[in-house]
Amino acid sequence: MSKNIILYAAILVFGITAPFIFPAFKVQLSILCVLIVLALTWNIQGGEMGYNTFGNILFYGLGMYLCASVQVGMFFPLAEWTESGGEKTFVHTPAQFFQGMAFGLVVAAVIPTIVAGLIGYAILGLRGHYFAICTLGLGVAAGEISGGIEIIGAGQGFTTPPFPDVGGLEARGEFFYLLSFGALVLTFIAVRAIYFTRFKLILNAIRDNEDKAEAMGIQTMKYKIIGWMISAFFCGLAGGIMGGLVGYIDSTDVAFDGREMGVFMVLMAILGGKGTLWGPVIGATVFHIFKEGFWTFFLGWQYVALGVLIVVIVIYFPEGIMGWLREKFPERFGETIDEADRKAQVELK
């Protein structure tokens, strides 16, 4: 246990000092934090609960739009802001910017949670592939519909408030890094807290056999909805931060980007290992390094590479890195192996 505390402390210290050690990678590190948050939250559905969703992007996009709208709408008329596009007719003072951001992030986290509760009641009763396709439809529909609403910029996009003039680019990078790292720490603590409770066992029971879990007297619907609400909370938060970081929101290319973020979160969780605590973290880190390292070589071909990557990971590597490690070193995961049993299995093969 004490080893774990040292490990966590080391990661925390590294996380806080990282932007000062690698000042050139601040934006990349912030994006990495957001990606890890998304992978961790997807894992609650896809890994623990067995409900493979493509729809968590809905909360991410919703959070992004809500945070930016609140940040603008608190001080200036929203419609005029979006109409003026990139031109700076209104300028936030630093105090206004930070107040708006703080309040916007709260709204960006809370409203998606409520939305998740409402639609969760309707669609979490769907099973298997029906649920997957339904959530895919939800994500795309949200993108198409938000692309038609005038007040949030419709098809031409929404420019989020620029960072106020305190400390320039460096301060902006550090601010957003610390914000996203904070969100990551918060998410990890929450997910880890869930990981050792009865709640997680119930989610696993739902994954393994939902009918049996229901027959055992577990109100599965209640737990499914709570699980989805937890995911939505952190997805919305991550979306709000990402909106400020990117500085520009487009309905289908940034916010409800099912072709990038929506797939990334699934892929990262599967790459790292579904249903493990550290899997999504490792998966997201590996994926992000791969993405940033190789995307530039495939310039223009990145979606082709992404498509091939999805097919390869899903077909040949569905257990992920953690699953592979578990198979290699079972003792590390607290599993004891009966030597005779293992030999019998090898002979069977």
Add this chain to the structure above:
Amino acid sequence: MDFMVFQYPMISVQACMDGVLLGILFALIAYGMALQWGVMNIINIAQGDLVILGGYIAYFMYLYGIHPAWGVIVAPIIMYFVGVGLYKLVINKVVDRDLFISILATFGISILFMQLMNFAFGADVVLANSGYGTTFLFDSAVVLPNSKIFSASISILFAICLVIYMKKSKLGRAIRATAQNSRAAKILGVDTEKVYAATFGINAALCGVAGALISITFTIHPYMGLPYTIRSFMIVIVAGLGNLPGVALSGMGLGVFEEFADYILGTEFRIGAVFLLLVLILVYRRFKLSRKREYLK
């Protein structure tokens, strides 16, 4: 919001006829999806991208001076081999696995196809002009392009041919047997691997026909595949697997719904309305089924 529909009743007639002609095309794609869903238990997200690829084949014939209507014959032949190749490369590895694996794998294929088509054919919205002219009905109040009538009749022709083929031919019988029980079919000497490859090929060929017709009638664009997948999925779950008249009817219904959504909500919400309808249908289905389950208790 545009309430023209209510002020001028003739527009409703126009929308209905457009919708029915469009819906027949959707039903053709959905038939392919129902076929491979029933036989292989796979939901193919790349369905719409196969459609668009078929459309580009017809468009290229048009660019090289051949009448695009010949695409109806060329596209399915090429697409059959694309489908079989795809099966041999990827799909055969996901057939007996979890359904989500197949959804995700075909999602990957869909992204791959989208981007490859974007490179090969450019990101422009294109249309293969058939030069068929238009038909005017009811004192020119209803305008129907002949190409739409042509495409609907060709789809019906292909659907009828396929139904007869499935009933009479040896391969058709093998496909139906595999759909009923693949293990039993294997024991009785059906080469299920071959049947799966043929099914996926036939599905791709149907998509090719539909795509060629869409490129004549409407427009195609590399990123327009996903809505066709969702439409065919929706039609299949409304109609149920193996219910052909149901597929045709719900296809037409979807076409009419889309035309009305287009008139009432505006074109920018058309795709959004389709996806929302999918969610609504699934939710309705869930509540209907849960009521049945309570009844059983």
